[in-house]
Amino acid sequence: MVDTNDRRQIPLLPLRGLLVFPSMVLHLDVGRPKSVQALEQVMETDHQxxxxxxxxxxxxxxxxxxxxxxxxxAKVKNLLKLPNGTVRIHVEGLQRARINEFVQLEEYLQVDAEMIEQEDAFLTTENQALMRNLMTMFEQYTKVSKKISAETLASARDIAEPGHFADVVAANLPLKLAQKQELLEISSVKDRLVKLIEILNNEQEVLGLEKKIGQRVKKSMEKTQKEYYLREQMKAIQKELGDKEGRSGEVTTLREKIEQSDMPDSIKEKALKELDRYEKMPANSAESSVLRNYLDWLIQLPWSFETEDQLDVIRAEEILNEDHYGLEKVKERVLEYLAVQQLTRELKGPILCLAGPPGVGKTSLARSIARSLNRKFVRISLGGVRDEAEIRGHRRTYVGAMPGRIIQGMKKSGSINPVFLLDEIDKMAHDFRGDPSAALLEVLDPEQNNTFSDHFIEEPYDLSKVMFVTTANNIGTIPGPLLDRMEIISIAGYTEEEKIQIAKNYLVPKQMKDHGLTKGMLQVKDDALQKVVRYYTREAGVRNLERQMATLCRKAAKMIVSNEKKKVILTAKTVEEMLGKPRFRYGLAEIEDQVGAATGLAYTTVGGDTLSIEVSVAPGKGKLTLTGKLGDVMKESAQAAFSYIRSRSEELNIDPAFNEKLDIHIHVPEGATPKDGPSAGITMATALVSALTGRKVKKEVGMTGEITLRGRVLPIGGLKEKSMSAHRAGLTTIIMPKDNEKDLEDVPESVRNDLTFIPVSHLDEVLKNALGE
Incomplete structure (x- = not known):
């Protein structure tokens, strides 16, 4: 009987060679993309x-x-993604259902279905009699066929509900799929019980005939047939003995490798014990291949072999300078590590985190560190990793189990002291499969990683001699406990002078080599590099600069191959001819002093940037409007600046009733870009005072600092990045909080020499230096 009230749209999972009855609980492996998509859909809803x-x-x-x-x-009780791409689910059948129509066929199958209620489901006298009859026949069938376990029989006896009993019996009978489907489609419990009695009666007759035929054949077997049978058996036994000899040879080879390996005694003992298990295990057993794989990993992992460090500080410094221009802090930290190693000969590997915008050379710097130390280099990317097993490995009970990426990297390096790069550590995610960042806590803790535990290896592994280097664009997204274990080294970006030197010494020679050009074919002048840096790129790193160099090399190669020119000389003029009109305006400072417009300095995940803040005043009723996709903190900074100006209106020569007579609109251009943070406080206040008094803001001044209701200027972060963006934008003066004076030593000397820094502690000082007469 179809229940039209319980009609719904639900994802469909087609089964091959299998049929599930209500109340059945079983595991399924699913591999088809549409089926996997359907499962992911139901795991986000009601699991049905x-x-x-x-x-x-x-x-x-x-x-x-x-x-x-x-x-x-059915209800999906559990879902597990296996390494080979298939999904293993644990399902429980709930109720029969009829498909009315297919709603969706593209991404995954979705159908409109009605639930089928069972008819005659009550324990009537007739049903009770049918159940007893069926149970008797089921017991007899079990004794004869030997295909059904005693536990299944015992559980069937305990079932009192007729429909459930019929489904359990049907599920355990070795029937064809068409017969099982016929039983599934019978909604009447009474009809189903009758049908099962007919099927069992027929099966018993067939089994009886098979038994009689077997006995007749056995009696009629003659002596020659017996001898043939025995000979065949002997051949099979000999074949098995031959395989045993093959397995024996393999075991001997593995035993020699284990004895010759550099494993600690405790690990060696465990490996030999597992090898004994492997020797006694049947060759076709599923666990046999897993155990063999496990032994291979134990043998191939480096347990005590380490490469010898070249503890020459001067040579290491030469290599670092050869590969990278600038980045003094990172180089200094590596040389310090080398110097201590030279004195002590033993030091736990540091955990360095190179944080900075894209394209500043974080990954290539880690490679140079390995070269300067004469160590093996291993890199794994953590971007998008969601599964904890990626770090800790899978347990060996799973099919296709393998170690995590850390152990895989150690095997690849072949030594216990490589430079191990964990790239994009800020881009890990977590979901129902676990939190990989939490699994990294043990890896990156110098006090714990000498006994790192991988689920596959199961034995403690020493990572204390590994030099871990991590990279991140934004340390704000790294969990606190993980960040606490790392030593942060910020790489802010490059000045214009540094970019020109990097292009001259590294990028141009590399691109010329990649494009088959020699010095006799292409010559690049310094003014050409300066023009590319100023007018065709605007970034903290040099990735886009390298792309522009590649473009110039391609165009030069085309000219030479087409006999247009024998030698190409790149100057500022020819750069514009080859790359087109300038894409950026060098120097974003205002062209002239303006009323109600001030330049602020901002810090983003891709480096520093300038921020123009505009204020317009019009007659009205005191309405304050804020636009430009501002965050809550930035809106609060504007409110604080507004309140301060109201409280000091007389000293600033502003009409005390301006908030009742004028509407004020504060706008931050580039409205599509989200902006937040407190450091625009003094910039907003300056622009407001300028708009209300008519005093112009000096065009060459940039400013950054948080403001309080009493006009105090509080410190901010990212002064180095902000100073570099101001220098790039053509500003000459920076107003900054007095408490940030200590950060000036981080600003590159070339930038410090070109800019005038004015430390302030109160808004009055800001206005004095920022506003004209």
Whole structure:
């Protein structure tokens, strides 16, 4: 009987060679993309899915006509993604359901289905009699067939509900799929019990005939037939003995490798014990291949072999300078580590985190560190990693289990003291499969990583001699406990002078080599590099600069191959001819002093930037409007600046009632870009005072600092990055909080020499230096 009240749209999982009855609980492996997509969909909702059987097993993408229209509504109790791309689910059948129509066929199958209520489901006298009859026949069948376990029989005896009992018996009988589907489609419990009695009666007759035929054949077997049978058996035994000899040879080889390896005694003992298990295990056993794989990993992992460091500080400094221009702090930290190693000969590997915008050379710097130390280099990317097993490995109970990326990297390096780069550590995620960043806590803790535990290896592994280097664009997204274990080294970006030197010494020679050009074919002048840096790139790093150099090399190669020129000389003029009109205006400072417009300095994940803040005043009722996609903190800074100006209106020569007579609009251009943070406080206050008094803001002045209601200027972060952006934008004066004076030593000397820094502690000082007469 179809329950029209319980009708719903639900994802469908087609089954091949399998049918699930209500109340059945089983594991399924799912590999088809549409089926996996359907499972991901139900895991986000109510975990319920419709299971229906295909008519043909061989069809990979079944249509409506190729799927039976009566199936079982099931609940997905658990879902596990396996390394080979398949998904293992634990499902429980709930209720019969009929498919009315297919709603979706593209991404995954979704159907409109109605639940089927069981008829005659009550324990009537007739049903009770049918159940007893069926139970007796089921017991007899079990004794004869030997295909059904005693536990299954015992559990069937305990079932009192007729419909459930019929489904359990049907599920455990070795029937064809068509017969099982026929039983699934019978909604009447009484009819189902009768049908099962007929099937069992027929099966018993067939079993009886098979037994008689077997006995007759056995009696009629003659002596020659017996001898043939025995000879065949002997051949099989000899074949097995031959395999045993093959396994024995393999075991001997593995034993020699284990004895010769550099494993600690405790690990060696465990490996030999597992090898004994492997020797006694049947060759076709599933666990045999897993155990063999495990032994291979134990043998191939480096346990005590380490490369010898070249503890020459002067040579290391030469290598670092050869590979990278600038980046003095990072180089100094590596040389300090080398110097201490030279004195002590033993030091736990540091955990360095190179943080900075894209394109500043974080990953290539880690490679140079390995070269300067004469160590092996291993890199793994953590961007988008969601599964904890990626770090800690899978337990060996799973099919296709393998170690985590850390152990894989150690095997690849072949030594216990490589430079190990964990790239993009700020881009890890977490979901129901675990939190990989939490699994990294043990890896990156110098006090714990000498006994790192991988789920696959199961034995403690020493990572204390590894020099871990991590990279991140934004340390704000790294969890606090993980960040606490790392030594942060910020790489802010490069000045114009540094970019020109990097292009001259590194990028141009590299691109010329990649494009088959020699010095006799292409010559690049310094003014050409300066023009590319100023007018064709605007970034903290040099990645886009390298792309522009590659473009120039391609165009030069084309000219030479087409005999247009024999030698190309790049100057500021020819750069514009080859790259087109300038993409950026060098120097974003205002062209002239303006009323109500001030330049602020901002810090973003891709370096520093300038921020123009504009204020317009119009007659009105005192309405304050804020636009430009501002965050809550930035809006509060504007409110604080507004309140301060109201409290000091007389000293600033502003009409005390301006908030009742004028509407004020504060706008930060580039409205599509989200902006937040407190450091624009003094910039907003200056622009407001300028708009209300008519005094112009000096065009060459940039400013940064948080403001309080009493006009105090509080310190901010990222002064180095902000100073570099001001220098890039053509500003000459920076107003900054007095408490940030200590950060001036981080600003590159070339930038410090070109800019005038004015430390202030109160807004009055800001206005004095920022506003004209």
């Amino acid at each position: 899915i419709l299971l229906a059987t295909q008519k043909e097993i061989s069809i990979d993408d079944p249509t409506e006509e190729e799927i039976y229209h009566v199936g079982t509504l």
